[in-house]
Amino acid sequence: xxxxxxxxxxxxxxxxxxxxxxxxxxxxxxxxxxxxxxxxxxxxxxxxxxxxxxxxxxxxxxxxxxxxxxxxxxxxxxxxxxxxxxxxxxxxxxxxxxxxxxxxxxxxxxxxxxxxxxxxxxxxxxxxxxxxxxxxxxxxxxxxxxxxxxxxxx
Numbered sequence: 001x002x003x004x005x006x007x008x009x010x011x012x013x014x015x016x017x018x019x020x021x022x023x024x025x026x027x028x029x030x031x032x033x034x035x036x037x038x039x040x041x042x043x044x045x046x047x048x049x050x051x052x053x054x055x056x057x058x059x060x061x062x063x064x065x066x067x068x069x070x071x072x073x074x075x076x077x078x079x080x081x082x083x084x085x086x087x088x089x090x091x092x093x094x095x096x097x098x099x100x101x102x103x104x105x106x107x108x109x110x111x112x113x114x115x116x117x118x119x120x121x122x123x124x125x126x127x128x129x130x131x132x133x134x135x136x137x138x139x140x141x142x143x144x145x146x147x148x149x150x151x152x153x154x
Contacts, residue, residue: 001050001051001052001079001082002126003050003120003123004112004117004123004126004127005082005083005086006050006051006052007115007116007117007118008086008089008115008116008117009052009082009086010052010116011115011116011117012089012115012116015116017052017053018052018053018054018055019052019053019054019055020055020057021054021055021057023057026081027078027081027082027085028057030077030078030081031054031056031057031070031078032057032059032062034070034071034074034077034078035056035062035064035067035068035069035070035074036067036069036071037066037067037068037069038068038069039069042069044069054078056068086130087130087134089115090111090127090130090131090134091131091134091138093111093114094107094108094111094131095135095138104128104131105124105128108124108127108128108131109124111127112124112127
């Protein structure tokens with residue numbers, strides 16, 4: 001997990017580990033459906049460098065003391081969900097104010113400050129690239145819509 005994503009996630013969920021996901025969120029529901037009993041012969045994994053501890057939500061039918069193993073594929077799926085959440089948060093924060101003419105770098109730093117993300121020399125550049133890719137996708141979609149609407153009037 002990239003450092004900025006880890007810091008954002010921890011900050012978003014109260015600032016300490018293990019983080020507690022919002023019950024009923026997509027991530028919480030995913031953990032409920034994807035955690036299983038520890039398979040025989042598997043040693044319980046310990047938290048690795050760059051990972052974040054997430055408390056598995058308790059459900060009467062799915063007790064985390066029993067259902068507490070998430071496979072590597074499951075971890076990758078959860079990571080992709082969290083990356084998408086980050087992109088949505090970044091887009092929602094920057095999209096409207098970016099059009100106001102403010103300098104993008106300053107807006108990125110403001111986003112980082114508000115989301116508990118510390119600069120490590122590459123963080124702001126990484127976040128800026130993520131935003132630029134989202135913005136380019138958005139513009140492409142807008143151009144296609146405009147072209148289609150313009151073609152309909154001929």
